[in-house]
Amino acid sequence: MNYQDRLYQQKEKALYRSLSLSDPSLVDLQSNDYLGYARLMEVGKIAAHLTIKGATGSRLISGNNTQHETTEKLLSQYFNAEGALLFSSGYQANLGVLSCIAHRGDVFIYDEYIHASMHDGMRLSHAERHSFRHNDLNDLEEKLKKHSGSGRIIVAVESLYSMTGTVIDIDELLVLNAKYDFTLVLDEAHAVGVSGRDYKGVGYEKAHEFQNLIRIITFGKAFGYAGAAVLATELIREYLINFSRPFIYTTAIPINDAATISQLIDYHSNNHKPNEELDKLIKYYLSQVTSFNSNLTITSNQGPVQFLTIGDAPTTIGLEKNLLFKGLQVKAIRPPTVPAGHAGLRISLHAYNTSEEFDILFKTLNNVS
Ligand SMILES: Cc1ncc(COP(=O)(O)O)c(C=O)c1O
Structure with a gap:
């Protein structure tokens, strides 16, 4: 099938994608800038006055700089990990880890809703792949029982799922980790900076109790910037430097990006006000959302991503349009991202x-049955 036909087919299936600009004059209920750091950077309150400088090569050739190493040290201390390794994006970090930590004969067991970058990384590894039902740790245990003994097992999950707002039960996962001795890749992209103890992610507090834990954190969401890091043991860090092709065969993350990440961490450790304001708003949202319309099914997690189940796709898209008309930018999530x-x-x-912005949202949702 040619390109034109494939695009036409996407339109027919209502899956066609196009780029649109978000309007800064409208209310933002869709971006990942949970703490408003992108706005603080825009007005020079964080990471101002950095000199722009290219890395000039991959980390293993000419691109390694003291700034990369300083930032990695800071990250490992801040997030309580033995080692940290920077990547240019979360996509690249997931690809870089999952593609090389398992081989033919090993087994990935993954949540059916994990991010595309984890899927792509797993595919590159040639290991077997088996999914478990979204956030259903009983089903995970069934799969662990079934596949134990047939090679190394790697479990791939997110801590906070950004499409549905579901949060993993970290204590339950810890029990399974002790019982079945698997490597855990925990993608904290949407949780780091906003969830868990000291807002350092869902896995942070118990990180030391896990066996073989690899955390992926990103700086493009709550930290409002870009880039990512893998938090793991020194051994895993060394292994990635040697075997992770998305780390080896690419220009190093720009030096000023590494410096910006350090400044963001500094800011985060000294300024809890944005977190406190966000927490207050989440509480308000959760206390009000169903009192306007008790028919609504909500995800009641304490995180910044909330999901309201509406049902069919046309009604949901109609609501998205209606909200936009009232000045609120909200994303409708429909199949295949979620089940029909x-x-x-x-x-x-x-x-x-x-x-007040939430009240506009609630009033619009008032009539949904
Ligand atoms: C769970 C998860 N992991 C990884 C990524 C990729 O991160 P980045 O945007 O830094 O490439 C995303 C981005 O949407 C994500 O949601």
Whole structure:
């Protein structure tokens, strides 16, 4: 099939994608800038006055700089890991880890909703892949029982799922980790900076109790910038430097990006106000959302991503349009991202939102049955 036909087919299936600009004059209930750091950077409150400088090569050739190493040291201390390794994006970090930590004969067991970058990394590894039902740790245990003994097992999950707002039960996962001795890749892209103890991610507090834990954190979401890091043992760090092709065969993350990440971490450790404001708004949102319409099914997690199940895709898309008309930018999530009949609105909450903005949202949702 040619390109034109494939695009036409996407349109026929209502899966066609196109780029649009978000409007800064409208209310933001869709971005990942949960703490408003991107806005603080824009007005020079974080990471101002950095000199721009290219890395000039891959980390293993000419691109390694003291700034990369300083930032990695800071990250490992801040997030309580033995080692940290920077990547240019979370996509690349997931690809870089999952493609090389398992081989033919090993087994990946993964949540059916994990991010595309984890899928792509697993595919490159040639290991077997088996999914378990979304956030269902009983089903994970069934799969662990079934595949134990047939090679190394790697479990791949997210801590906070950005499309549905579901959060993993970290204590339950710890029990399984002790019982079945698997490597855990925990993608904290949406949790780091906003969830868990000291807002350092869902896995942070118990990180030391896990066996073989690899955490992926990103700086393009709550930290409002870009880039990512892998948090793991020194041994895994050394292994990635030697075998992770997405780390080896690419220009190093720019030096000023590494410096910006250090400044963001500094800011985060000294300024809890955006987190406190966000937490207050999440509480307000959760306390009000169903009192406007008790028919709504909500995800009641304490994180910044909330999901409202509406049901069918056309009604959900109609609501998205209606909300936009009222000045609110909200994303409709529909199949195939979620199963048929479970379309809904992904409500992304930020430190800079206001209760008045939520009230507009709630009033619009009032009539949904
Ligand atoms: C769970 C998860 N992991 C990884 C990524 C990729 O991160 P980045 O945007 O830094 O490439 C995303 C981005 O949407 C994500 O949601």
